[in-house]
Amino acid sequence: MENPYLSIVIPAYNEASRQGKGIREHMKEIKAYFEGKNISYEVVVVNDGSKDDTSEVVKSFMADFSDFNFIDRKENKGKLFSVQEGLLKAKGKFRLFTDADGATPIETLDNFWGHLEAGEHVIIGSRDLQQSKIEKHQPKVKELLGNMGNLLIQFTLDLRGIEDTQCGFKVLSQEVVEKIIPQMKAIRWGGDFEILALAKKMGYKIIEVPVTWIDSGQSTVGIKGYIQTLKELFQVKWRMVTGQYQCRNNKQ
Numbered sequence: 001m002e003n004p005y006l007s008i009v010i011p012a013y014n015e016a017s018r019q020g021k022g023i024r025e026h027m028k029e030i031k032a033y034f035e036g037k038n039i040s041y042e043v044v045v046v047n048d049g050s051k052d053d054t055s056e057v058v059k060s061f062m063a064d065f066s067d068f069n070f071i072d073r074k075e076n077k078g079k080l081f082s083v084q085e086g087l088l089k090a091k092g093k094f095r096l097f098t099d100a101d102g103a104t105p106i107e108t109l110d111n112f113w114g115h116l117e118a119g120e121h122v123i124i125g126s127r128d129l130q131q132s133k134i135e136k137h138q139p140k141v142k143e144l145l146g147n148m149g150n151l152l153i154q155f156t157l158d159l160r161g162i163e164d165t166q167c168g169f170k171v172l173s174q175e176v177v178e179k180i181i182p183q184m185k186a187i188r189w190g191g192d193f194e195i196l197a198l199a200k201k202m203g204y205k206i207i208e209v210p211v212t213w214i215d216s217g218q219s220t221v222g223i224k225g226y227i228q229t230l231k232e233l234f235q236v237k238w239r240m241v242t243g244q245y246q247c248r249n250n251k252q
C-alpha cells in the first residue's frame with residue numbers, strides 16, 4: 001500500500017472505562033470525517049498498558065478502517081512514550097497525534113489542511129488563541145495550573161509566544177518525525193514541549209492553530225502528572241544545555 005497522506009496516532013490508557021464521550025465515539029467521528037474526502041489516512045492506536053478492556057474495545061473497531069495499526073503494549077510507559085512509538089510506526093507524509101477522548105474533535109483538522117498543503121512542518125493545536133473555541137472548559141484549577149505552567153515552559157525552553165504547548169493535537173511532517181522523535185526522552189507528559197524545543201532549535205517554524213476543545217470532564221492526569229511534567233521540563237532543559245540532543249539548525 002502507498003504511504004498515506006495523514007497518520008492519526010492515538011495513545012490510549014484505560015479508555016474503555018472512561019465515562020461520557022470516549023474512544024468509541026471518537027473513532028466513529030474519525031471515520032465519518034474522512035468519508036467523502038479524497039485523503040488517504042491510517043490510524044495507529046497505541047495501548048499504553050491499560051488495566052481495563054481498552055485492547056478489546058480497540059480490536060472491536062479495527063475492521064472499520066482499511067489501514068489500521070494497533071500497538072497493544074502490556075506495560076504502561078507514558079503518554080508521550082506511546083506517541084513516540086506511534087509516530088515512528090506511522091508512515092504518513094504528515095502525522096497527527098490526538099487524545100483518545102476526542103477532546104479536540106477531528107473536524108478541527110479543517111483549520112490544518114492549508115498549512116499541510118503549504119508544506120509546513122510543525123502545526124500545533126492551541127486552546128489559548130483568540131479564535132480557539134472552548135465549548136467545555138477544563139476545571140478552573142487545571143486551566144490555571146496550565147497557564148502558569150505554560151509561562152514557565154515558554155521561559156525555560158525559549159518557546160516565547162507559544163501559548164499552549166500541551167494541547168494534545170499536533171501535526172508533524174515526516175521529516176520532523178524522523179529528525180526529532182527518535183531523540184525524545186520525556187515520555188510522560190513533557191514530550192510535547194521537548195518536541196517543540198527541538199523543532200525551534202532546528203529552525204522549524206511552529207504554527208499555532210486554534211482548536212475546539214470539549215473537555216470530557218474526566219481526566220486520567222492528576223497532581224502526580226503535574227509534578228512529573230515539571231521534572232521533565234528541567235530534564236529537557238538540562239539535556240539542552242549539556243548538548244545531549246542533536247539539533248543542528250538546518251535552516252541557516
Ligand SMILES: Nc1nc2c(ncn2[C@@H]2O[C@H](COP(=O)(O)OP(=O)(O)O)[C@@H](O)[C@H]2O)c(=O)[nH]1
Nearest residue numbers: 011012013048078079082099100101219220221
Ligand atoms: N493518564 C494517562 N494517560 C495516558 C497514558 N498513556 C496514554 N494516555 C492518553 O493520554 C491522553 C490524555 O489523557 P486525558 O485523560 O484525556 O487527559 P486530559 O484531557 O489532558 O486531562 C488520552 O488519550 C490517554 O488515553 C498514561 O500513562 N496515563
Ligand SMILES: [Mg+2]
Nearest residue numbers: 099101103216
Ligand atoms: Mg482528555
